Structures are given as C-alpha cells and as structure tokens.
Amino acid sequence: MNSEPAPSPARPLRADARRNRERVLAAAREAFGSEGISVPLDEIARRAGVGAGTVHRHFPTKEALLEAIVVGNMTELTEEARSRLEHPDPGAAFFGFFALMVECGAGNRALTGALTRAGTDVQSLVERPGQDLLAALAALLVRAQQAGAVRGDVTAQHVKALLIGVYAGSDWLGGETDARRRLLAVVCDGLRP
Known part of the structure; x- marks a missing residue:
C-alpha cells in the first residue's frame, strides 16, 4: 500500500489571474516575434501592464x-x-491551414530552438500537443482527399515532412518570407492530384 498522499489537483486560476496570464503571453508573443527572445521578462511585464512579480508567479523563468x-x-x-x-x-480548408502552419511554424521554430539551447527536452514538451495537431491535420487531409483536392497517396506524416522541408529550404535560401512562400506554392502544387 502506498503511504504517500495523493497529489492535490491544481486549482483553476481566478478570473483576474487568468486574464493577467493571457496578457503576459500575448505581450511575450508580440515581443519575441518582433524583437527576438532576448526581451527581458521585466519588459514583457511592462508591455502586459502587470508587475514583474505577476510575470514571475506565472512563469518563474524565461524558459517556462x-x-x-x-x-x-x-x-x-x-x-x-x-x-x-x-x-x-x-x-481550401486544407491548403489554407497548411499555409498557416508554414507561417506560424517559422516563429515557433525560433522559440523551440531557444528552449533546446537552454536544455529543455522539446520533444517531450510537444509530444502530446504534436499528436493532437497531427491528428487534426490528418482529418483535414482526409476530407481534402475525399473531395479530390489532394492526391490520395499522401499521409499526414508526409505533409509534416513537407512542412519541415519548407522550413529547411527557407533557411537555406536565407530565411526570407518570400522564399518560404515560393516553396509553399511549389509544395502545394505537388500535393494536388
């Protein structure tokens, strides 16, 4: 018999604490997206309109x-x-979402790179959300294939590999948005029947 007490479930945040957390996340996304990840937590607190202590309570480190x-x-x-x-x-739903993933992923890659350099096990961190995202992508793909808009011999794993290829190719071409969009157009043409 286990003598350790069962862990207590985390209490949900109060409404004001939840709003503050969302303001901090929004300010951080904007700051990191426009200026890179070197923006200090105190600056993020200022942009969010909260005190530094509020930021540190929700996110004790920049990595968090x-x-x-x-x-x-x-x-x-x-x-x-x-x-x-x-x-x-x-x-249109599938190709629009694929384009959105290319654009959003470009910014997320800088964040995951910083986490990796800080020693975070990014694979473990994103395992569950990554599985959920791949399943949702697969559902969009199947619908598009059933409608005849995407070739039938492609799986969600292929689409993910193509997405990674667009990022790598864009980096190789200098990381410019134009290059990423050109590569996206070529990949989308290749996905059509």
Missing part, C-alpha cells in the same frame, strides 16, 4: 514562458484545424 507559448501556439493551431473541418471547401 517560452514553453507556455510553444504549447499554446500548437494548441491554437489544433483548434484552428478542427474549426476548418466545417469549411464547405475541404481543399
């Missing part, structure tokens, strides 16, 4: 803040993919 952003971004992408399952044009 980066982790929350990365997981949050993946969760938002998953929700977006699921919402596109109701789109009347499955092909």
Whole structure:
C-alpha cells in the first residue's frame, strides 16, 4: 500500500489571474516575434501592464514562458484545424491551414530552438500537443482527399515532412518570407492530384 498522499489537483486560476496570464503571453508573443527572445521578462511585464512579480508567479523563468507559448501556439493551431473541418471547401480548408502552419511554424521554430539551447527536452514538451495537431491535420487531409483536392497517396506524416522541408529550404535560401512562400506554392502544387 502506498503511504504517500495523493497529489492535490491544481486549482483553476481566478478570473483576474487568468486574464493577467493571457496578457503576459500575448505581450511575450508580440515581443519575441518582433524583437527576438532576448526581451527581458521585466519588459514583457511592462508591455502586459502587470508587475514583474505577476510575470514571475506565472512563469518563474524565461524558459517556462517560452514553453507556455510553444504549447499554446500548437494548441491554437489544433483548434484552428478542427474549426476548418466545417469549411464547405475541404481543399481550401486544407491548403489554407497548411499555409498557416508554414507561417506560424517559422516563429515557433525560433522559440523551440531557444528552449533546446537552454536544455529543455522539446520533444517531450510537444509530444502530446504534436499528436493532437497531427491528428487534426490528418482529418483535414482526409476530407481534402475525399473531395479530390489532394492526391490520395499522401499521409499526414508526409505533409509534416513537407512542412519541415519548407522550413529547411527557407533557411537555406536565407530565411526570407518570400522564399518560404515560393516553396509553399511549389509544395502545394505537388500535393494536388
């Protein structure tokens, strides 16, 4: 018999604490996106309109803040993919989401790179949100294939590999948005029947 007490479930945040946390995350996303990850936590607190202590209570380290952003971004992408399952044009829903993943992923890669350099096990961090995102992508893909908008011999894993290829190719071409968009157009053409 185990003599350790059962862990108590985390209490949900009060409404004001939840709003402050969301303001900090929004300010951090904007700051990191426009200026890079070197923006200090105190500056993020200022931009969020909260005290430094509020930031540190929710995110004791910059890595904790980066982790929350990365997981949050993946969760938002998953929700977006699921919402596109109701789109009347499955092909447009799939290709629009693929383009969104390319754009959003470019920013997320800088955050995951920083976490990796800080010693975070990014693979473990994103395992569950990554599985959810891949499942939502697969559902969009199947709908688009059933509508004849995407070739039938492609799996969600292939699409993920193509996404990684767009990032790598864009980096090789200098990381410019134009290069990423050109590569995206070529990949999308290749996915069509």
